[in-house]
Amino acid sequence: DTAVSQTPKYLVTQMGNDKSIKCEQNLGHDTMYWYKQDSKKFLKIMFSYNNKELIINETVPNRFSPKSPDKAHLNLHINSLELGDSAVYFCASSQGRGGANTGELFFGEGSRLTVL
Amino acid sequence: GENVEQHPSTLSVQEGDSAVIKCTYSDSASNYFPWYKQELGKGPQLIIDIRSNVGEKKDQRIAVTLNKTAKHFSLHITETQPEDSAVYFCAATPPTGFQKLVFGTGTRLLVSP
16 A cells, blocks of 8 residues: 555646646655655755645745645646756655654655656 | 755665765754665655764664764665665755755665676
């Protein structure tokens, strides 16, 4: 039974389109994240939600809008896609929101977005 | 903010050799240092972590050391096996109250039989 699942796994689209990536975790965690991994494998946090509340919002263009309908789901919607958005997007979850409760991140398998 | 540097970017060893990957961090307040392994087509997976009140931690063939004064930490893999081939990431997180891992740039480890 997959712990953190993302859909779709692959996404190919044209510049200017809008697309969404969905993420679900069945671990009972209360914190979820989106990370972006570029072509050089660099992993950078984009957003973090704790119990549906946005707690981390890195300097991400506002074309990216995360939504957490409940603590088990975190979706990422991207408007007006650009070539530079091509990357692998990873969803992750953890128990606790950090600080003294910092613990393991469980990652999904990634969603590879290619913008043509 | 925190900045993590990692080297080498690639490391090739023969099966049975040891491998060492090194990271430095910039924020002296960072207190949690995990290592993640990413296999091809998969998400990163935690392999070992260390907190700032500990200098060394071992788990079978892998160990991590932390030097708080120098602000660097290292991953040591002994008796490497082909299945150890992957990209390894170090990370650090400051005690902001939020889980905000800052990753290093990754090391591609190749273990040849």
